[in-house]
Amino acid sequence: MTKGHSSRGALLTANLPQLQNLIKRDPAGYKDEFLQQWNHYQSVMLIFEQRPDEQADRFRELVTFIAQVAQCYPEETASFPSQIASLLLRSFSTLVPDTRKTLVQNLVMLRNKGVIGSIELLQTLFPLLAKTTSAPLRSFIRRTILLDIRTANQKSQNHKLNRAVQAMLFGMLERGMGSEMVGDKGKLRERPADAPRQGMDEAVWAIALAKELWRKSVWNDEKTVSIVALGCLHPSTKVQKAAYYFFLGDDEDEAGSSDEEDEGPDIRQLKHQRLVKKKTRSEDRKIAKAMKVVKKKTKSKTDETTSTNFGALQLIRDPQTFAEKLHDHLQRYDKRLSLDHKVLIMQLLSRIMGYHKLCVLGFYGYIVKYLTYHQLRVTVILVSLAQSVHELTPPDVLLPVIRKIAQEFIHPGVGSEVIRAGLNAIREVCRRQPWSMEEDLLGDLVEYRKSRDKGVMVAARGLLQLYREVNPGLLKRRERGKTASMAESSVTPLPYGHAPKPAEGIEGLELLRAQDEQPQDGPEWDEWEGWDIESDSDASSSSDWIAVSSEDEGDIVISDSEEEATDRQIPTGVTLGTAPAQIAENLATTKILTPADFAILNKGKLESAASSMMKGSRGTKRKALSTANPAEPEAGTFVTEADIMGPRKRVKADYEERMASIHEGREGREKFGSKKGKKSKEVPSSTTNRQKARNKPVMMILSSNAVRGKKRASLREKQQRLRKGKRS
Incomplete structure (x- = not known):
């Protein structure tokens, strides 16, 4: 028994994947073998900390093995995650790239297995974003952080994790707030040799992660906006720009641009392969599908970056103080900033x-x-x-x-x-x-x-x-x-500082009175035949209904359904503001308004604006129609450069623009050319004699005149045939 056990241990020591598989099946039966490997790991760990170049491969194998089976022996491996995390934070710059990648991947594996929590993992990964110089590893760390936070908040808000992560982001920003403002104008773009770069890079990633979590709708609270607002006052101009673009609703900042999500297939590479490889219909379909994906991504990106982030502006804490700080920052560093x-x-x-x-x-x-x-x-x-x-x-x-x-x-x-x-x-x-x-x-x-x-x-x-x-x-x-x-007597502009009077009632409410007075015997009322209110037994059995006496039924008017009300026409001759105030007040107190009623009111506003536009000038038309439509934003809330420049005459296109327009018009269009003998014709024709000759058996054409003529041809005739083939 002793000899067999020792031989089995020697075999398993040399084959860690096999031992890993056996431990997962029977943890108690292979505990001694695991403890042997654990003790070996501890000794290799001490050697590795002193001389990282020695036994690096063996150290990575042992780390991967213990991370795979750590959930089977939680008491023995309780200190393993903290050892890996401390090694990464302490000696990250001295480790070789393979060792860094292995340690990070195994730490993430421990989180996926439930050995460690999200907070412990993120406390290790956040500092590594600013330290690593490897783009693949940085992208992996960034995706892991975002995915872990998004998964934790998928069903409901994980407030404990969110508060901890937001505190980490605040700390990453505040560590660099004490440094001097450098600027980005002329020679100031070059960073001094003694400038603290670590704090700047951490702040850039803090802003980038906060923006990404906001964009994915994982975080939409006031603390997220406060994180980015703190970045607006950071000494680093790169951090400031990333924060400014967040509020301006633009994504032109370059922070983390190399690690962004995939922008779609490479159209130029696919077209190049199409020229080199064999032309097939499947390749054409592949290129067409890739073009649709790229256009869709481009359109969605354009839609996301064309408006201000009003949600973030609304959640700014103490906007007056924040605006004053921005103004002071602008004046103080006016000569340093571009x-x-x-x-x-x-x-x-x-x-x-x-x-x-x-x-x-x-x-x-x-x-x-x-x-x-x-x-x-x-x-x-x-x-x-x-x-x-x-x-x-x-x-x-x-x-x-x-x-x-x-x-x-x-x-x-x-x-x-x-x-x-x-x-x-x-x-x-x-x-x-x-x-x-x-x-x-x-x-x-x-x-x-x-x-x-x-x-x-x-x-x-x-x-x-x-x-x-x-x-x-x-x-x-x-x-x-x-x-x-x-209308000069009625137009009295309010003096500065005077607030307008509050609205009295609902504008255009008298239109509903005219609708109720119309006869209800038209074709639109035919479909209401057979409709009835719930029976008394149903009403009495439900606890949500309150019995109303027949004497009070006439005081409350329930409005029509939305489909019927939108089809009803507003009576001609009824305009806004012609009914007495008492009628509007009675309607407001005795009628329950529905979305269908408001649709009627909006329709009346449009007609009233159109009638006033016919009496006024062209400038009144746009303003009246825009104010009559409640779906449009208030006039003048947002200004663009086009509003300042006004209507401009279209500039004549140059050669490149004209050719691009021509090629764009040819996309998806059938290719020009003759359809003689082609299957794409409406009525397919028969094949030619030359095409038929290609499909004939060899024995049938060996004795033909064409083949015999080639054999009897002279050297001169062969040379002429060869020259003719080259010219064609």
């Missing part, structure tokens, strides 16, 4: 000010110096200026800004595009704060409506139409127009 970086800060600050209606008065004094027509990216700066203005912005602060735009952009010494941009920018600012305009300046600006340039004329007319609607008193009498002159 123009692109400062424009990013302006965009973020302006959107926060406009969304939360904040007043950071120093921002307008700072932005004035960039309001020149020869300034780079001046359109984006004008957009930032317009987005920062709201009805609570003091007009006295905006008056110098409006004057500066008028002096720099609107005069005969500049081009028509510059004048158009200046007029549109002033219009967007005045749309949000109409009191920021002076009467004399407005009179000079609206004179550009007589310009020969169409873009300038449209911009000036837009400004004129705006003040005809909001404050016609600033315009000269001949410029107010017929509609504004007739």
